[in-house]
Amino acid sequence: xxxxxxxxxRVLVVGLLAAVAFMLAGAVLTAARPGLTAIHETSVADxxxxxxxxxxxxxxxxxxxxxxxxxxxxxxxLLFGFARERKWxxxxxxxxxxxxxxxxxxxxxxx
Amino acid sequence: MPMTHVVLxxxxxxxxxxxxxxxxxxxxxxxxxxxxxxxxxxxxxAIAASLLxxxxxxxxxxxAYVRDDLTNLRLGMTLETTTVTGAVIGGLVGTALSKTVxxxxxxxxxxxxxxxxxxxxxxxxLPPVTDEDLGLLGAxxxxxxxxxxxxxxxxxxxxxxxxxxxxxxxSGLLGVGGGFLxxxxxxxxxxxxxxxxxxxxxxxxxxxxxAGALVYFARGLVDPVITVPVVLGVTLGAxxxxxxxxRVKSSVLTIILAIVLFAFSxxxxxxxxxxxxx
Numbered sequence: 001x002x003x004x005x006x007x008x009x010r011v012l013v014v015g016l017l018a019a020v021a022f023m024l025a026g027a028v029l030t031a032a033r034p035g036l037t038a039i040h041e042t043s044v045a046d047x048x049x050x051x052x053x054x055x056x057x058x059x060x061x062x063x064x065x066x067x068x069x070x071x072x073x074x075x076x077x078l079l080f081g082f083a084r085e086r087k088w089x090x091x092x093x094x095x096x097x098x099x100x101x102x103x104x105x106x107x108x109x110x111x
Numbered sequence: 112m113p114m115t116h117v118v119l120x121x122x123x124x125x126x127x128x129x130x131x132x133x134x135x136x137x138x139x140x141x142x143x144x145x146x147x148x149x150x151x152x153x154x155x156x157a158i159a160a161s162l163l164x165x166x167x168x169x170x171x172x173x174x175a176y177v178r179d180d181l182t183n184l185r186l187g188m189t190l191e192t193t194t195v196t197g198a199v200i201g202g203l204v205g206t207a208l209s210k211t212v213x214x215x216x217x218x219x220x221x222x223x224x225x226x227x228x229x230x231x232x233x234x235x236x237l238p239p240v241t242d243e244d245l246g247l248l249g250a251x252x253x254x255x256x257x258x259x260x261x262x263x264x265x266x267x268x269x270x271x272x273x274x275x276x277x278x279x280x281x282s283g284l285l286g287v288g289g290g291f292l293x294x295x296x297x298x299x300x301x302x303x304x305x306x307x308x309x310x311x312x313x314x315x316x317x318x319x320x321x322a323g324a325l326v327y328f329a330r331g332l333v334d335p336v337i338t339v340p341v342v343l344g345v346t347l348g349a350x351x352x353x354x355x356x357x358r359v360k361s362s363v364l365t366i367i368l369a370i371v372l373f374a375f376s377x378x379x380x381x382x383x384x385x386x387x388x389x
Contacts, residue, residue, distance in 0.1 A: 004184065005177050012174035016167070020346055023339050043331070060335035064163060067342065068324055070170050071317040078188055090185055093192045097318060100195040104322040105329060107199070 004081040011077045015070030019063045026059030072101055117340045119150060124164055124344025131345075132172035132352030133359070134368040135312035137165030137288030137320060138345060140375045152337055155327075160338040162324035164345040165288040169317030171349035172356075176310035179357065183250045183307055186265055187314045190275040194289065194315060197279025198322040218379030221291065225372035229365070252307060256360045266302045274300065279319055288316030291375055294368060305365050309356065 033056075044065065050058025079094035123145050127138030139161040146152040146160060176182045245251070249264040265271075274296040282289030290312045297308035327333055356364060 002180075005180060005182075008184065009174050009178040012170050012177065016170045016174065016346065019167075020343065023343060026335075026339065027343075057335065060339050064328070064333060064335065064338060064342070067163060067166055067170070068321060068328060071166060071321040075191075075318060078184065082188070087185075090188055093188050096192045097188070097195050100192075100199050101318070101322055101325065104195075104199050105325040107326060 004078075004085065007077055007081055008074055011074045012070060015066060015073055019067040019070065022059045022063035022066060026056040026063065029054055029056040029059060072098070075101070116150070120146075120337060120340035121344035123150070124167075124341035124346075125348035127164060128168050128171070128345035128348025128350075129352040129355070130348075130367075130371060131165075131168045131290070132313060132349040133309075133356045134290075134364065134371050135294040135309035135316075136290035136371065137161075137168045137316045138348075139165050139288055139320075140291060140371075140378070142341065142345075144378065146337070146341070155332050156334045156337050159324070159327040159333045160341045162320045162327060163333065163338050164341050165320035166317045166324060167342045167345045168349040169288065169313055169315075169320065171346050172313040172353040173310070173317065175350070175353040175357075176313055179252075181252050181307060181310035181357075182314045183248065183265075183303075183311045184314070186248045186250070186303075187311045189248060189268070190271060190293070190311075191315055191318055193272045193276040194279035194282075194293075194319050195322055197276035198282060198289075198319055200280065215380060215383035218376045218383060221295075221372050221376035221379065225295075225369045225376060229369035250307065254304075254306060255357055261304055261306075263302065263304055263307065267300050271296055271301045279322075282316075282319050282323070288320045290316045291372055295372065298365075305368070306356075309364065309368070313353075 044061075047058050047062050047065070051062065075094055075098050079091055079098065082088075082091035082094060123142060124138075127142040127145075130136070130141065131138030142161045142164055143154075143157050146157040147154050152160070173182060177184070244264060245262060246264050248268065249262070251260055251262040253259075254261050275293060278289035278292035278296070281292065293312045293315060294305075294308050297303040297311065298305050301308075303311070324333075359367075
């Protein structure tokens with residue numbers, strides 16, 4: 001197994017475990033509050049406040065956000081990994097994918 | 112929401128994740144219609160949950176496949192350039208295309224592909240390749256079920272990149288990962304062994320789905336009450352599916368893939384005929 005394989009596998013595992021941990025924490029908090037009948041999605045800016053108040057929605061949203069960020073993180077890891085191996089063509093492919101993802105997020109916010 | 116509903120959502124995710132990880136799909140082709148048809152989930156929430164589920168399937172399965180050296184990182188990254196570009200352009204021009212015509216055409220093509228894969232796998236024997244002959248994108252991996260190292264060279268890359276562009280485009284329109292197109296194209300057009308194609312597709316679909324999911328998340332269309340149980344179920348299922356896939360023979364994997372593709376094709380054609388399971 002190459003060094004790049006190990007790095008990519010670790011990025012995926014860490015991102016996934018962090019995302020699942022926050023979602024499970026939100027589930028535990030929901031179960032611990034029987035009176036809580038509705039969970040509302042929070043905006044990204046509201047997540048720190050929701051976490052500080054131990055609101056399940058903050059944990060759910062942070063978990064989902066971390067899950068969304070994991071593929072982006074592995075594209076970034078490949079960009080630098082290929083560059084370190086001096087595979088410039090593959091590194092530039094990673095950059096193209098990263099720019100396309102950024103453009104997609106921009107479209108989501110604009111449209 | 113009643114606890115039984117939460118368990119059912121997680122169960123749908125578990126089944127989608129298990130089969131998705133085994134055959135290189137995200138599970139969206141199973142998750143979206145099941146949520147919408149049987150659990151009364153609004154279609155936008157179902158698509159958003161499906162896109163996040165595809166990322167979970169991809170991440171869970173790819174972590175195992177990359178560690179076991181089954182995934183072709185160089186090929187995956189090369190094909191992702193056209194897949195993601197296709198997904199973004201699909202998002203821009205999607206409203207101008209007829210989803211009905213698209214479903215009918217792809218449904219017909221996929222039925223032919225699934226039948227061809229099921230028949231061909233009996234005689235599928237790739238020509239032997241040496242380490243010196245792998246080329247820029249070729250690779251090798253150890254096949255546990257065969258107990259030997261499999262080497263392969265990537266053929267017809269331009270055709271693969273064009274098909275990946277279409278896969279990205281279609282996945283954006285249908286709210287799925289696009290693995291149902293990527294795997295057969297890699298196997299049939301690019302001469303990649305089915306095990307490497309499944310693991311490379313699993314690796315790629317997370318990024319394809321991410322492009323769509325970012326739009327849904329930015330617009331606040333992701334409902335955590337629906338999405339979180341599905342994602343947790345998918346994660347567990349995809350872990351199991353990736354372990355099973357490594358123990359199952361390639362020929363069995365091909366048959367399972369052909370059956371899943373056939374079922375999806377029938378669903379697409381029914382949808383085009385106005386019998387929408389979603």
